[in-house]
Amino acid sequence: MGMLQPNPWVLSLAPYVAGRAKADGVEKVVKLSANESAVGASPKAAEAMVASAVSMHLYPDPDAFDLRRAIAEVHGLAADRIICGAGSDEILHMVAQAFVREGDEIIHSRYGFMMYPIIAQSLGARPVAVPNKNWAADVDGILAAVTDKTRIVYLDNPNNPTGAYLPKAEVERLIAGLPKSCVLVYDAAYAECVDADDYTDGTDLAMAHDNVLMSRTFSKLYGLASLRIGWGYGSPALLDPMNRIRMPFNANLPAQNAAIAAVRDRDFAEKATRFTVQWRQWLSARISALGLEVVPSQTNFVLIRFPQSGDHQAEAANAWLTEHGYLLRWLPGQGLADCLRLTVGTEQENQVVVALLEAFMNR
Numbered sequence: 001m002g003m004l005q006p007n008p009w010v011l012s013l014a015p016y017v018a019g020r021a022k023a024d025g026v027e028k029v030v031k032l033s034a035n036e037s038a039v040g041a042s043p044k045a046a047e048a049m050v051a052s053a054v055s056m057h058l059y060p061d062p063d064a065f066d067l068r069r070a071i072a073e074v075h076g077l078a079a080d081r082i083i084c085g086a087g088s089d090e091i092l093h094m095v096a097q098a099f100v101r102e103g104d105e106i107i108h109s110r111y112g113f114m115m116y117p118i119i120a121q122s123l124g125a126r127p128v129a130v131p132n133k134n135w136a137a138d139v140d141g142i143l144a145a146v147t148d149k150t151r152i153v154y155l156d157n158p159n160n161p162t163g164a165y166l167p168k169a170e171v172e173r174l175i176a177g178l179p180k181s182c183v184l185v186y187d188a189a190y191a192e193c194v195d196a197d198d199y200t201d202g203t204d205l206a207m208a209h210d211n212v213l214m215s216r217t218f219s220k221l222y223g224l225a226s227l228r229i230g231w232g233y234g235s236p237a238l239l240d241p242m243n244r245i246r247m248p249f250n251a252n253l254p255a256q257n258a259a260i261a262a263v264r265d266r267d268f269a270e271k272a273t274r275f276t277v278q279w280r281q282w283l284s285a286r287i288s289a290l291g292l293e294v295v296p297s298q299t300n301f302v303l304i305r306f307p308q309s310g311d312h313q314a315e316a317a318n319a320w321l322t323e324h325g326y327l328l329r330w331l332p333g334q335g336l337a338d339c340l341r342l343t344v345g346t347e348q349e350n351q352v353v354v355a356l357l358e359a360f361m362n363r
C-alpha cells in the first residue's frame with residue numbers, strides 16, 4: 001500500500017485565481033474585478049429562478065431541452081446543435097476532455113482567458129501561449145504555432161483581459177489556415193457587449209465549419225453569474241463526443257429556468273447592452289484623460305495601463321483603490337503587472353472609481 005499519487009500534471013498547474021470579493025480591513029467593498037453585470041439580471045429571470053423552488057427535490061432536465069429550444073428560437077439556430085453547461089467554463093472544459101490527450105498541444109493567446117492553459121494542463125496537454133498583436137489575438141502567430149499535435153485553438157473574442165476584438169474577416173482567415181482536425185473554440189463570452197460592425201458572435205462560423213465550437217455565457221450581460229449557466233453551438237461531430245462525457249444534470253434547474261426567461265427578455269438584454277457600451281466609453285474617455293492608456297474595449301470592462309516608470313504604479317493604484325473599498329483586477333500573473341482591469345459598474349461606482357484614480361494620479 002503506497003502513498004497517494006496525485007496526477008503529476010494536475011500538481012504542476014497553478015489554480016485559477018478569481019476576482020477578489022473581499023479585502024482585509026475594508027468592511028464594504030465594491031467589486032469591479034470579475035466582469036459581472038452592473039445592471040443585474042432581468043426581473044423575469046429572477047422570478048423564474050424563485051419559481052423553481054417547488055421543484056427543488058427533482059433532478060433537472062438532463063438535456064436542458066426547453067433552454068436549448070429558447071436559445072435556438074431567439075438566435076435562429078438549431079436546438080440539436082446546442083449544448084448547455086455549468087457556466088461556459090464547463091463547455092470550454094468538455095471540448096478539451098473530448099478531444100485532447102496527454103502530450104497534445106492547445107494554443108491560446110498570451111493575454112487570453114486564464115482558464116485555457118489550466119484546462120490544457122489538467123489533461124496533461126501543453127499550453128502554447130502566442131503573443132498578442134495590438135492586444136487582440138495574432139492570427140499569423142497562432143497559425144505559425146500549429147503543429148501536428150495541436151488539437152484545440154482557444155480564441156476569446158472579444159478578448160479577456162484586454163477587451164480587444166478580432167474582426168470577422170481575421171477570424172475567417174484563422175479558420176481557413178487551421179487543419180480541419182483542429183478545433184477552434186470561439187469563446188464569445190462578451191458577444192452581447194460588442195457594438196463593432198465587423199464582429200461576429202460566431203454562430204455563423206460554427207454553422208459553416210464542423211471544427212468550430214462557439215461558446216457563450218449567461219454570466220456577463222445577462223447577469224446570471226451565480227447560477228452557472230452557459231452554452232455551446234457546434235456540429236454533431238463536436239457535440240456527440242462532448243455529450244458522451246457531459247455529466248448528467250450538469251445545468252441545474254433554477255439556472256435553466258432563469259436562462260430561458262433571460263434570453264427571451266430582449267428588452268432587458270438590449271437595455272443592458274446600451275448601458276454597458278455607454279459606460280465603457282465614458283470610463284475609457286475619462287481614464288484616458290488622466291494620462292493613462294486604455295485599451296479600446298468591446299466588453300464590459302476596460303484594461304488600464306500605467307506608464308512603465310518602474311515604480312510599480314499599477315500595483316500601488318490597486319492598493320490605493322482597495323483601501324478605498326474598490327476592488328479591481330491586477331494581473332501580474334499574466335505578465336500584465338503594469339495594468340489593472342476595471343469592470344463597468346453602476347453609474348455611481350463608475351464616477352467614484354474615476355475620482356479615486358484621479359486622486360491617485362494627483363497624489
Ligand code: PMP
Nearest residue numbers: 087088089113156160189217219
Ligand atoms: N470565457 C471568458 C473569456 C471569460 O472571461 C469568462 C468569465 N470570466 C468565461 C469564459 C467563463 O464564464 P462562465 O463560466 O461564467 O460562463
